[in-house]
Amino acid sequence: MKRQPLARRLATIAIALPLASAAISAHHSFAAQYDATKPVEMRGTVTKVEWTNPHARIYIDVRDDTGQTANWNFEMASPNILVRNGWKQNTVRIGDRITVSGYLARKGEHMAIAGAVADATGKPIFASDPTDVGR
Amino acid sequence: MRQSAVRLGMLAALALAAPIGAQISVPSTPPPQTRAGGSITARPPAGPVPHKPNGQPDLAGVWLRRAGIVNITQLLPPGEKMPFLPETLRRMRSLKSQDDPQLKCLPLATPRSAPYPFRIVETPAQVFILTESVHAYRQVFMGRMHPPADELQLTWQGHSIGRWEKDTLVVDTVGFNDLTWFDNYGHLHSDRMHVVERFTRADLGHLAVAMTIDDPGAYSRPFTLRYTAELIPNGELMEYICDNEQDAANIDAPADAAIDAAKLLGQ
Numbered sequence: 386m387k388r389q390p391l392a393r394r395l396a397t398i399a400i401a402l403p404l405a406s407a408a409i410s411a412h413h414s415f416a417a418q419y420d421a422t423k424p425v426e427m428r429g430t431v432t433k434v435e436w437t438n439p440h441a442r443i444y445i446d447v448r449d450d451t452g453q454t455a456n457w458n459f460e461m462a463s464p465n466i467l468v469r470n471g472w473k474q475n476t477v478r479i480g481d482r483i484t485v486s487g488y489l490a491r492k493g494e495h496m497a498i499a500g501a502v503a504d505a506t507g508k509p510i511f512a513s514d515p516t517d518v519g520r
Numbered sequence: 521m522r523q524s525a526v527r528l529g530m531l532a533a534l535a536l537a538a539p540i541g542a543q544i545s546v547p548s549t550p551p552p553q554t555r556a557g558g559s560i561t562a563r564p565p566a567g568p569v570p571h572k573p574n575g576q577p578d579l580a581g582v583w584l585r586r587a588g589i590v591n592i593t594q595l596l597p598p599g600e601k602m603p604f605l606p607e608t609l610r611r612m613r614s615l616k617s618q619d620d621p622q623l624k625c626l627p628l629a630t631p632r633s634a635p636y637p638f639r640i641v642e643t644p645a646q647v648f649i650l651t652e653s654v655h656a657y658r659q660v661f662m663g664r665m666h667p668p669a670d671e672l673q674l675t676w677q678g679h680s681i682g683r684w685e686k687d688t689l690v691v692d693t694v695g696f697n698d699l700t701w702f703d704n705y706g707h708l709h710s711d712r713m714h715v716v717e718r719f720t721r722a723d724l725g726h727l728a729v730a731m732t733i734d735d736p737g738a739y740s741r742p743f744t745l746r747y748t749a750e751l752i753p754n755g756e757l758m759e760y761i762c763d764n765e766q767d768a769a770n771i772d773a774p775a776d777a778a779i780d781a782a783k784l785l786g787q
Contacts, residue, residue: 413623413704413767413771414617414705414771414776416773416776417617417773418617418770418771437763437764438760438761438762438763438764439625439762439764439765440764440766442764458766460766463636463760465758465760466635490770491771491772491773492770493766493770496770
């Protein structure tokens, strides 16, 4: 509950993403780890990309309205699922400015699950097909 | 991009279809590689069942099961429910979502599947089922018997023997430990579980699988789960080393099965 005000400040646009968003994975129960009532959209700079299983992860520095910067850990699908959907290991690189939408974690601080990712111009760079497995 | 992927997938399917139709499992010319691991957005190829030189259906290929990953009951006949024994409900009632063995990167046991493909490789004496998830493999010993009960080790994936019944490969597995879950939901089983899988290639692009679970230690009667796997054209298994699991430490919630078991127990 303590996270929510911060999340609200960070959420430049809170949009009602469908539950079947890009990175929702069958590795674990979505509802157990993420809160579907707390969609977020954040813009920031990529500081690290982990191309690992069971999930790829993108870390971005996000500055809130008060000027404070926090490093957010966004869970993606696995590299295996991302690649089979057309994503590449270097699709997102350190230093890229990106916008990530998704849902806040219930427990982990500064953690969220990524739904869609757009580049600095707003162009979607990951839009998963609704028939993908792993959701 | 999607249309392009579908077109590439269709081309790949055509490239793959010709050699398989000629009863050769491995194409003599490598097909064009369009995407590492193959595309899961391409439609499975159409065509007749390929056969091996001995006349049996050829099950070789990279197959993807899409259904029943999160909850195995999706594979039951419509309206059928899992025949839990009361003790099974009591075990399930205490499950935590973070305790799922999958979140410890442990192997999955039949009938569980992750959303990753598997490859069937046939030799005369063994059939191998290679699963991308946690880089696991199963050995199916053709025409053999299970070890005697006092020699049977209880393992994560059990001991599998196989035989052909007409056009169906029948895989019989016993010797499971009781540590795995059937799904994310948290369906459990006992170490008395006996699974019979029936693999029937319906056509070039589809593999029909029926799994009958007989587990008198956890369920009051046998039940059968069914799914159809799709051939991934140009499919390859990819590396899956589970070396960055962060979810278990960040989940603190009852498993879905725990919530429902409490209701079924009237609590």
